[in-house]
Amino acid sequence: MPFRYVLALPVLFLLAGCEDAPKTKSESQTRETIGKKTQEVRNLKPELAQGGQVTDGKIHATDYITIQADAYRTSVANIAKMNVQHAIDLYEAENGKKPDTYEEFMDVIIKKGKPDGIMLPMLPYYQEYGYDPEKRELVVIEYPEKKKQVEEQADKELGRK
Numbered sequence: 001m002p003f004r005y006v007l008a009l010p011v012l013f014l015l016a017g018c019e020d021a022p023k024t025k026s027e028s029q030t031r032e033t034i035g036k037k038t039q040e041v042r043n044l045k046p047e048l049a050q051g052g053q054v055t056d057g058k059i060h061a062t063d064y065i066t067i068q069a070d071a072y073r074t075s076v077a078n079i080a081k082m083n084v085q086h087a088i089d090l091y092e093a094e095n096g097k098k099p100d101t102y103e104e105f106m107d108v109i110i111k112k113g114k115p116d117g118i119m120l121p122m123l124p125y126y127q128e129y130g131y132d133p134e135k136r137e138l139v140v141i142e143y144p145e146k147k148k149q150v151e152e153q154a155d156k157e158l159g160r161k
Helices: 003-016 025-029 044-049 064-095 102-111 144-157
Strands: 041-043 127-132 137-142
Touching (some): 025 144, 041 044, 044 127, 064 127, 064 137, 102 127
Parallel strands (some): 041 127
């Protein structure tokens, strides 16, 4: 058997075992965020009634492994909030007021005739953007129950619980 075939055999065996695993429940509930954009902003009041909580925009992780992701996630959300706040300030300068309602906010700040609208970085599956019409600002809403369900499912699949 020629030497090149001997080297190719292990590669073939590895490739044969590299088929896509079926998606688990936790994988189907998560979403990709890196490089993804959205214009989805939710109305805050109904989201709070469904168990959402407004985040404080701070990094809470303490261990080395998760602090990196927490810092990235928090920074991305805070920068998006600053961008939207700038657009709100410009709108206020031109119109003498900030958007009063969720619908007005979506029309004049986020959508602005879709191609010119603000594209926000995608947040993880357990967070969404929301508009607080009382404070007239963009906020990040976190859904602890969504996060808990996916983490429990992952732990179950890995045999940790």
